[in-house]
Structure formats: C-alpha cells, structure tokens
Amino acid sequence: MATRERTTTGGRTGRGGEKRSDSLKHTVVTAVLAALRALGQLVGGFGTALPALALLGWLVLTAVTSVVGVGLLTAPAALRALHALAGRERGRLARHGFEIVAPDPPPTKLRLAVADATTRREAAWAAVHATFGLLLGLLGVLLPIAAVRDTVFPLVWPLAPPDATSTSVGIGVAHSWAEAASVSLLGLGWTAVVVGLGPGMARLQARPAVRLLAAGPDTDLSLRIAELTATRAAALDAHATELRRIERSLHDGTQNRIVTVTVLLGAARRMVARDPAAADELLERAQTAAEEALAELRTVARGILPPVLDDRGLAGALSGLAAQCAVPCRTDVDLPQRCAASVEATAYFVVAEALTNIAKHSGAAHTTVTARARGDRLWLRVEDDGRGGADEAGGSGLTGVRRRVAAHDGSLRLSSPHGGPTVLEVDLPCGS
Numbered sequence: 001m002a003t004r005e006r007t008t009t010g011g012r013t014g015r016g017g018e019k020r021s022d023s024l025k026h027t028v029v030t031a032v033l034a035a036l037r038a039l040g041q042l043v044g045g046f047g048t049a050l051p052a053l054a055l056l057g058w059l060v061l062t063a064v065t066s067v068v069g070v071g072l073l074t075a076p077a078a079l080r081a082l083h084a085l086a087g088r089e090r091g092r093l094a095r096h097g098f099e100i101v102a103p104d105p106p107p108t109k110l111r112l113a114v115a116d117a118t119t120r121r122e123a124a125w126a127a128v129h130a131t132f133g134l135l136l137g138l139l140g141v142l143l144p145i146a147a148v149r150d151t152v153f154p155l156v157w158p159l160a161p162p163d164a165t166s167t168s169v170g171i172g173v174a175h176s177w178a179e180a181a182s183v184s185l186l187g188l189g190w191t192a193v194v195v196g197l198g199p200g201m202a203r204l205q206a207r208p209a210v211r212l213l214a215a216g217p218d219t220d221l222s223l224r225i226a227e228l229t230a231t232r233a234a235a236l237d238a239h240a241t242e243l244r245r246i247e248r249s250l251h252d253g254t255q256n257r258i259v260t261v262t263v264l265l266g267a268a269r270r271m272v273a274r275d276p277a278a279a280d281e282l283l284e285r286a287q288t289a290a291e292e293a294l295a296e297l298r299t300v301a302r303g304i305l306p307p308v309l310d311d312r313g314l315a316g317a318l319s320g321l322a323a324q325c326a327v328p329c330r331t332d333v334d335l336p337q338r339c340a341a342s343v344e345a346t347a348y349f350v351v352a353e354a355l356t357n358i359a360k361h362s363g364a365a366h367t368t369v370t371a372r373a374r375g376d377r378l379w380l381r382v383e384d385d386g387r388g389g390a391d392e393a394g395g396s397g398l399t400g401v402r403r404r405v406a407a408h409d410g411s412l413r414l415s416s417p418h419g420g421p422t423v424l425e426v427d428l429p430c431g432s
Helices: 002-065 070-095 110-114 117-151 153-159 177-212 222-271 276-304 307-324 341-362 398-407
Strands: 329-334 367-374 377-384 411-415 422-429
Touching: 002 070, 002 117, 002 177, 070 110, 070 117, 070 177, 117 153, 117 177, 153 177, 222 276, 307 329, 307 341, 307 367, 341 367, 341 377, 341 398, 341 422, 398 411
Parallel strands: 329 367
Antiparallel strands: 367 377, 377 422, 411 422
16 A cells, blocks of 8 residues: 555656646747747837938938928928838837827828927837837847857857857857857857847837827827727627528528428328338438538537637637638747637638638639737738739628627728739737
C-alpha cells in the first residue's frame, strides 16, 4: 500500500511538473508573439513618423512664409496633408486594436483652421510623433537588427576582417572564439530588451495619437447617435431575417420529411399483417426520410451557431472553411484570445459567405483569409485574385453580411474593381 501511495504521489508530481512546463511555454510564446506584434506596430509608426517630420517642416515653413503672403497659398495643401496623415494614423492604430473615434472633418482654410480645435490637436500630434514617435520607431527598427547581428556574430566571425568591430554598438574587437561567443550574449540581451520593453514602447508611441486624434468633447454626437439608431434597426432587421430563414428551413424541409415519415409508418402498420414485404419496403422508405430529416435539422442547427466554433474555436473553424472551399484557399490566422461567441459566429458567417461568393462568381484561382485579434478588436480580410466587380446590390448576400457586422457596431469595407482583386475587410469588437 505504501508503494502504491508513493507511485501515485510521483504521478501527481509529474503531472504538476508538466502543467508548470506547459504554463511556462505558453508564457514564453505569448511574450514572444506580443513582442513581434509590438515591433510591427513600432515599424508602422516609424512609417508615419517620417512623413510627420516632413509635414512638420512644411507647416513651420508655411507659418513663417504666411507673413509675406506666400504661405497663404500653400496652407490649404499643407492642412489637407495633415488631415490625411492623421486619418492614416487612426486607421493604422485601429488595425492594432486602438479604437479612435474620428472627429468631424476639419477645415482646410487657414483662418478657420487656426481656430479649429481638431486641427490644433492634429498639429500637436504631428509634432510629438515626428520626434518622440520617430525615436521609438527607429528603436523598433534597430533593436531587432542588433539582436540578430550580435546573436549570430560567432557564426560569421571567421569571415570578418581582423580589425572589424565585433558588437553592434561599435565597441570591441574579437580575437578568439571565446570573445566572439561572448558577443552573442549581447545579442541575447537585445532580445530580452525587445521582448520585455517592446510592447510598452509600442503603447508609448500610440498614446499621443489616442489622446490627440480622437474626437474631442465638443464634437457633435448627433451623427453618432443616428448611426447607432440605424445600427440597432439593422440588427433587429437581421435578427428577423434570420428567424424567417430558420422558420422557412424547418417548414419547407424538415417538417415535410417528418410528415412523410408519419404517413409511411401509418401505412406500414396497416400493411404489416397482410403484406409484410410491402410493409418492410415502407419502413425502409420511412427510415430514409427520417435520416434526411435529421440531416436537415443538423444543417439548420449549424446555421444557428456552428458547433465547430465550440469544438475548435474560430481559428479551427476558418481552417475548416478554407479546406472545404472550391477555390484553393490559404489561411493566415493569429487569434491569441477568444472573442465573444456572437462575434465569432458573425466572423464565421462573413468568411463562409465570402468564400461561397468567390467560388460562385469570381473565377478566382486563389484566395486568402486573414484573421487578427488585436486588443479588443477582431480584424478579418478575405482577398481573391478573381475578375472583381462584386456589388452588394447584385444579390451576392453582402447586404446581409453588412447587417450582421453592423449589429456588432463593426465596419465592413469592400474593394472590387473590374479586373480584380476583390478585398473584403471587416473590423469587429471582440467583446460584443
């Protein structure tokens, strides 16, 4: 008995060790993925900080030359560029999970712009982003390069010139394998800095935009209220349409099958005594009708909430849709956390409807489904290389998709020029 107790304790200890190992592995993977996303955000911020620096110089030059009248001619163009860059930054941060409510379109005339609070906030953002944001973006570019360079230095050291600097900071020359190997420790240090500080740097870079580019308290909210009212109406309409679809499926399909089963069973019961062979045939037909009714019930149930979402999550469900698509489909899914069940169901139906349209109408040879969860936002993108020309008014089901998305206060964008490609982008809040 004592031996059995020790064996059981050891098994529990082993399972506890495995759980701790899995937890540590999950923590490391989560930290690395967060660092990679942060680097992408920092590099994207560097891509908007450079234009912000040029724009800042343009605005200063415009302000100085306005004294002699020359700047008055270039002021509208400079203001349009400022508003466009601010809008680009809002869109970029929205893809990374920062929801920034855009203000009303600001003026482009100099006299009105000077008194406009939105324009002043955008100018202040440009000044901060062109300096502080540029520095953080530059670090986001250089730190991973330094980490890779120093980590792999021992591998390239034999090929380096004898007097070449060994480290990425320009200090030290390696004269032996031991000194070359020690450089990799610096590379690991850079990696630790990226993993540990990268997400915080990305948040610091985004903070001025979140604070300055959002609609101010003086913004007229009547349009937003009207939008929410229309969204609620669309949600109720979509719900009613879905109920009618389910009722029609049950009435026209499943109910008829069950009636057929009832009729066949009644006929078989009356014939079983006088003609067993005919009764057996009727029972076989009744069984077939019952199986068809069961299959239709399963189809209706999957249409309400696909079980695959509970079994495999949204990532697995999208992979299943891609595998069943008639057009070769590649998935690029990064969903570190689960969203609300209704949001995942909407995302599933959006992709399912898009892939169905592609298979029926596009003539595409390839399509790609991309899904990203960033903060409290879920971003979907379905792209194909077909002939394009997709139209919501053409009976493609996109109107219903837009209503589903609007019911969650999300947004849908469709780009489908003639000749292709067709790109469908959907942005949803994760927690609706």
